[in-house]
Amino acid sequence: xxxxxxxxxxxxxxxxxxxxxxxxxxxxxxxxxxxxxxxxxxxxxxxxxxxxxxxxxxxxxxxxxxxxxxxxxxxxxxxxxxxxxxxxxxxxxxxxxxxxxxxxxxxxxxxxxxxxxxxxxxxxxxxxxxxxxxxxxxxxxxxxxxxxxxxxxxxxxxxxxxxxxxxxxxxxxxxxxxxxxxxxxxxxxxxxxxxxxxxxxxxxxxxxxxxxxxxxxxxxxxxxxxxxxxxxxxxxxxxxxxxxxxxxxxxxxxxxxxxxxxxxxxxxxxxxxxxxxxxxxxxxxxxxxxxxxxxxxxxxxxxxxxxxxxxxxxxxxxxxxxxxxxxxxxxxxxxxxxxxxx
Amino acid sequence: xxxxxxxxxxxxxxxxxxxxxxxxxxxxxxxxxxxxxxxxxxxxxxxxxxxxxxxxxxxxxxxxxxxxxxxxxxxxxxxxxxxxxxxxxxxxxxxxxxxxxxxxxxxxxxxxxxxxxxxxxxxxxxxxxxxxxxxxxxxxxxxxxxxxxxxxxxxxxxxxxxxxxxxxxxxxxxxxxxxxxxxxxxxxxxxxxxxxxxxxxxxxxxxxxxxxxxxxxxxxxxxxxxxxxxxxxxxxxxxxxxxxxxxxxxxxxxxxxxxxxxxxxxxxxxxxxxxxxxxxxxxxxxxxxxxxxxxxxxxxxxxxxxxxxxxxxxxxxxxxxxxxxxxxxxxxxxxxxxxxxx
Numbered sequence: 135x136x137x138x139x140x141x142x143x144x145x146x147x148x149x150x151x152x153x154x155x156x157x158x159x160x161x162x163x164x165x166x167x168x169x170x171x172x173x174x175x176x177x178x179x180x181x182x183x184x185x186x187x188x189x190x191x192x193x194x195x196x197x198x199x200x201x202x203x204x205x206x207x208x209x210x211x212x213x214x215x216x217x218x219x220x221x222x223x224x225x226x227x228x229x230x231x232x233x234x235x236x237x238x239x240x241x242x243x244x245x246x247x248x249x250x251x252x253x254x255x256x257x258x259x260x261x262x263x264x265x266x267x268x269x270x271x272x273x274x275x276x277x278x279x280x281x282x283x284x285x286x287x288x289x290x291x292x293x294x295x296x297x298x299x300x301x302x303x304x305x306x307x308x309x310x311x312x313x314x315x316x317x318x319x320x321x322x323x324x325x326x327x328x329x330x331x332x333x334x335x336x337x338x339x340x341x342x343x344x345x346x347x348x349x350x351x352x353x354x355x356x357x358x359x360x361x362x363x364x365x366x367x368x369x370x371x372x373x374x375x376x377x378x379x380x381x382x383x384x385x386x387x388x389x390x391x392x393x394x395x396x397x398x399x400x401x402x403x404x405x406x407x408x409x410x411x412x413x414x415x416x417x418x419x420x421x422x423x424x425x426x427x428x429x430x431x432x433x434x435x436x437x438x439x440x441x442x443x444x445x446x447x448x449x450x451x452x453x454x455x456x457x458x459x460x461x462x463x464x465x466x467x468x469x470x471x472x473x474x475x476x
Numbered sequence: 477x478x479x480x481x482x483x484x485x486x487x488x489x490x491x492x493x494x495x496x497x498x499x500x501x502x503x504x505x506x507x508x509x510x511x512x513x514x515x516x517x518x519x520x521x522x523x524x525x526x527x528x529x530x531x532x533x534x535x536x537x538x539x540x541x542x543x544x545x546x547x548x549x550x551x552x553x554x555x556x557x558x559x560x561x562x563x564x565x566x567x568x569x570x571x572x573x574x575x576x577x578x579x580x581x582x583x584x585x586x587x588x589x590x591x592x593x594x595x596x597x598x599x600x601x602x603x604x605x606x607x608x609x610x611x612x613x614x615x616x617x618x619x620x621x622x623x624x625x626x627x628x629x630x631x632x633x634x635x636x637x638x639x640x641x642x643x644x645x646x647x648x649x650x651x652x653x654x655x656x657x658x659x660x661x662x663x664x665x666x667x668x669x670x671x672x673x674x675x676x677x678x679x680x681x682x683x684x685x686x687x688x689x690x691x692x693x694x695x696x697x698x699x700x701x702x703x704x705x706x707x708x709x710x711x712x713x714x715x716x717x718x719x720x721x722x723x724x725x726x727x728x729x730x731x732x733x734x735x736x737x738x739x740x741x742x743x744x745x746x747x748x749x750x751x752x753x754x755x756x757x758x759x760x761x762x763x764x765x766x767x768x769x770x771x772x773x774x775x776x777x778x779x780x781x782x783x784x785x786x787x788x789x790x791x792x793x794x795x796x797x798x799x800x801x802x803x804x805x806x807x808x809x810x811x812x813x814x815x816x817x818x
Contacts, residue, residue, distance in 0.1 A: 162783065162784040163781065325790075327698075328672070328774065328782075328783070329698070330670070330672060330696040330697065330698060331696055333782050333783075336774075336775070336782050336783040337782060337783065340783055340784055340787050341784050344784055344787065349788070350787065350788065351788045351789065351790055352774060352775070352783055352787055352788065352789045352790075353774070353789070353790050353791075354672040354673055354697070354729070354730075354774060354791075355672065355696070355697050355698040355730075356669075356671070356672055356697040356698075356729050356730025356733060357729055357730070357790065357792065357795075358733065359730075359732045359733030359736055359795070360729060360732050360733070360792065360795035360796075361790075363732060363795075363796075387696070387698050387699055387702060388696075388697075388698025388699070388701075390701050390702050390705060391698060391700065391701030391702070391733060391737060394701055394736065394737055394740045395733060395736055395737075397740075398736045398739075398740070432670065432678075432694060432695070432696060433678070433694070435777045435778070435780065435782065436777070436780045436782065438777065438778045438780055439505065440670075440675050440678050440679060440777065440778065441504065441670070441675075441678040441679065441682055441694055442504040442682055442683050442686055445682050445686065445692065445694055446691070446692065446693045446694065447693065447694045447695070448667075448693055448694075448695050448699065448703075449695075449696075450699065450702065453699075453701070453702035453705075454702075454705075
C-alpha cells in the first residue's frame with residue numbers, strides 16, 4: 135500500500151513449527167506473545183478470543199490445521215486423513231459465526247484431498263495456509279484503498295468493535311480504511327465505541343489508533359446516538375463477521391443499533407470486509423448462526439462482578455443488520471453500493 | 477397503593493439530626509448504610525452518586541438543607557440567612573441536570589424567607605423537607621398507578637438505567653409502573669440495559685427486580701436494538717432527569733438511542749416521572765444543561781483500567797430525547813399523550 139509507511143502490529147506469525155500469537159485478551163495492559171505448537175491450543179485461543187476478528191480467525195484457523203497436520207504421527211494415508219479430519223473439525227468448531235473461518239477451512243480441506251502422499255499433503259497444507267494469509271493481507275490493503283475513497287478530508291468517523299490489523303492481518307478492515315485515508319493526508323477524527331461486553335473498542339481500537347497517531351475519542355456504546363443527533367458524526371464504518379448473499383450482515387452486537395441510528399440521522403453506514411466474509415450459500419441474514427457466549431462476560435468485567443449473582447443474562451456476540459440499512463460494502467474487489475433503500 | 481403489598485428498599489431516611497443513606501455505589505455487592513450529619517457530606521454523596529436518581533436527589537437535597545440549617549451556630553437573622561444561602565448554593569451546585577433538585581431547593585429557599593425568627597426558619601425547613609419527601613412518595617405511587625394502565629398482561633418491557641425506589645423514594649418511576657402492573661397480577665418480563673458507564677441497570681435495577689420477584693434479563697446497552705428487531709420487546713419505559721416545556725426529555729445517556737430504535741420498530745416509548753421533573757422555564761431540550769462526568773468512569777470499572785492511559789474520552793451523563801420520539805409521559809397527575817409525531 136503505497137501510502138502506508140507505518141508499522142502495524144500484527145496478531146499472528148507463522149514460524150514453521152509453531153504459531154506466535156499476540157494475546158488480545160491481555161491488551162492494552164500487556165503485550166503478551168504466545169508460541170503455540172498444539173492445534174488444540176489454537177482452538178482454545180479462538181474460543182477464548184486471544185485471537186479474534188473474522189479475517190484473523192480465518193488465517194489462524196488455516197495455520198491451526200497446518201500445525202495440526204504436523205502433529206499427526208500415523209503413516210498410512212487413510213489413517214492420516216482420518217486424523218486430519220479430526221483436526222479440521224476441531225478448528226471449524228471453535229466459533230460459529232465468522233464466515234472467514236469456514237472459508238479457510240474449506241480451502242484447507244480441498245487441499246487435504248488433493249495431495250498424493252502424506253508428505254505431499256503436509257507440505258501443501260502449510261503452503262495453502264501461508265497463501266491464505268498472504269492473500270488476506272493483500273485483500274485488506276486493497277479494501278482499505280477502495281474504502282478510503284469514501285472518506286473525505288475533515289470527516290469524523292464512528293466505529294464499533296475492533297477492525298484493525300489485530301482483527302484482520304495486514305491493514306485491518308474498517309480501521310484499515312481509516313488508516314489508509316489518514317495516510318493519504320486526510321484529517322480524520324474517530325469516535326470509538328467501547329463495545330461491551332468484551333470492550334474490543336476500548337481495549338484494542340483505541341490502542342491501535344493511538345499507535346498510528348489518529349485522533350480517537352472513546353465513548354460508551356450508548357452515546358453513539360446522541361453524538362449523531364448533535365451532528366458530531368459524518369459516517370459510520372464497521373467490519374463484518376458474515377455477509378449473506380443479499381447483503382444482510384452479521385457483525386459485533388450493537389452494529390444493528392448504529393445502522394438504525396445512522397439511517398435516522400442521514401449518515402452513511404459502511405461495512406468493510408474482504409470477500410472471504412461473504413457467504414453466497416445463505417440467502418439472507420436470517421440464516422446466519424449467531425453465537426451466544428457465557429453470561430459471565432456481561433456480569434463480570436476483568437473478573438470483577440458487576441451484577442447480582444444468579445441472574446438471567448442474554449449474551450449474543452453478534453447481530454444482523456439488514457442490507458437496507460447499509461450504504462455500501464467495501465471489499466478488496468470494489469465497493470458494493472445501493473444496498474440501502476429507505 | 478392498594479396493590480403493592482411488598483417491601484421496597486428505600487434510598488434514604490430522615491432521622492431528625494442525621495440522614496441515613498443506602499450507599500448505592502456499593503450495591504449490589506454490599507448493603508452499606510451511611511449516617512450523615514454534615515450537609516457537605518450530602519453534597520459529596522450526590523456528586524459521587526452514593527444517592528442518585530432525579531427524584532431521590534430532590535428529596536435528599538431538601539433534607540441536606542434541613543441538616544445544614546441545624547449546623548448554623550450564628551444567632552442573628554441576617555448572618556443566619558447568609559450562612560443558609562451558602563448551604564443552599566452548595567446543595568444546588570452538587571449536580572446540574574436533574575430538575576427535581578432545583579425544584580426542591582427553590583421550595584426550601586422560599587420557606588427560608590418566610591420564617592420570622594431563626595428558630596422558626598429551622599423548624600419550617602425541616603417540615604418542608606419532610607413534606608417534599610412525603611409528596612414525592614405519593615407522586616410515585618400515583619404515577620405508577622397511572623402508568624400501569626399502559627402495561628398489558630404478558631408484555632416484555634425494556635428499561636434503561638435505574639428508576640426504582642432507589643432512584644425515586646416510594647415506588648420508583650418507570651420501575652414503579654412495572655412493579656405496580658406486576659402487583660395487579662399482570663405477567664410481565666423485563667429486559668434491563670446494564671447502562672454504562674456506571675452500570676445502574678446491572679447493579680441496581682436487576683437487584684430491585686430480583687427482590688420483588690419480577691423476571692428480569694440483563695443485557696448490554698448495545699443489544700437493545702437487536703432484541704427489538706427480533707420482536708422480543710413490547711414497550712420501552714424509562715425515567716427522566718428533566719423535561720422541558722415542549723416535552724423534550726433529558727435522561728440517562730443511551731435513552732435517545734432507545735427512543736429512535738423504538739420508533740423504527742413501532743414500539744411505544746414511555747417516560748415516567750413526577751411533575752417535579754418538569755421545567756416549565758425551558759422551551760426545549762436544547763436549553764437543558766448536560767452534566768459531563770470524569771473520564772475514569774469510562775476507562776475504569778470498579779477501579780480496573782479497561783482502556784489505554786492518557787486517551788480522550790467523552791462522558792456526558794445524559795442525552796436529550798426530542799418529544800417527537802415519546803409516545804407518552806406518565807406523571808402523578810395523569811398521562812400526557814400525543815407527543816410522538818412521526
